[in-house]
Amino acid sequence: MNELLLPVVFVILAIAVIGSLIVVLVRGRRTPPGIYPSPRDADDQGGAGVHGATSTEVLDRPDGTTTDVLVPDDLSSLDEAPPAPGLDTVDPVQGRLARLRARLIRSNNALGKGLLALLSRDRIDEDVWDEVEETLLLADLGTEPTLELVDALRERVKVAGSRDPAEVRSMLHEELVKLVDPTMDRSLATQRHADRPAVVMVVGVNGVGKTTTVGKLARVLVADDKDVLLGAADTFRAAAAEQLATWGARVGVPTVRSDVDGADPASVAFDAVKAGIEQEVDVVLIDTAGRLQNKVGLMDELGKVKRVVEKHGAVDEVLLVLDATTGQNGLTQAKVFAEVVNITGIVLTKLDGTAKGGIVVAIQRSLGVPVKLIGLGEGADDLAPFDADGFVDALLN
């Protein structure tokens, strides 16, 4: 019996081994061309990955420590490896708001539609005006602008005496655009000076989207053919510098960062501008750590970062990033930041996730500073230059 069992076991084992070999071979064939089943060698041409290959240069700092500059390697060889493109293709900046308007329509549709429906009723009595007012207040427009808008509309509806939807729409459009203020200068000061780059600082409380905004803005500037350098002065959150360097590497932009955890942010920002001057870039974008507006020490530190950077020359743009979903709370933050640094523009992020688009008006009113950019999603190119007409158009769609 045992003599018979041995050959049978042998045959079963042989079949199992041959079967496994066939499975392995078939799977190997299924791997699409250009995708490598195992780790690549360093000299493998396709090895740059989607974020591009980078190397690090070391800059000396005044305090004796060093600063890494993450520099994208020569990317010309990537032309030969189509499946692993080295750099992202950036969406053109022109017409971004129009392309992203679907997001705005989705989140803020209730506001525009609600107003249009109310104003198109056969009879507009006091109750209707109360509802209009409530709708505007719920959208975070703020009390004063709401009353202004209601007064202006009351007057126009009385004079026009018509409920024609097209007429009501154009009336509402005009009045809303007036409130959003098309006369404000929303251009970004990113023009290089004769002997140094333009410097843009990005500030705000924790988690509003500062690092993401710096990354997206770098792409906007690259699409505009500018040479950009990033400064990772958020030395508080360990992953922030890495996150920023990754954004930069995706579009071939170097990042100046510290090799020391919790390094002095002013020193890193200073080094970034110094590197920007040496490398003759057009714009240096400085990311700063999130800080609560009620922490005096952190707010003082922000003032210091700006003062130290200004040893190289004036900062051209200080962008305050506000999360639109926090509504009126953003106003309090804005006021305190404006006391410490001179805010020149607002970036309103996460407008894709709130029906409170009216906050644009409230913030501009309280600060006297224009909203220059709006964030409409987590995608790399979901940041759009703001314009009053396009914004109101999307609200009333």
Ligand SMILES: Nc1nc2c(ncn2[C@@H]2O[C@H](COP(=O)(O)OP(=O)(O)OP(=O)(O)O)[C@@H](O)[C@H]2O)c(=O)[nH]1
């Ligand atoms: N939906 C949406 N999410 C956004 C937008 N902008 C940023 N975010 C998300 O907000 C989160 C926080 O973004 P960060 O850039 O890390 O925020 P931060 O302000 O740098 O954070 P701290 O450094 O901790 O202060 C991330 O998950 C982003 O993807 C936007 O416009 N829309």
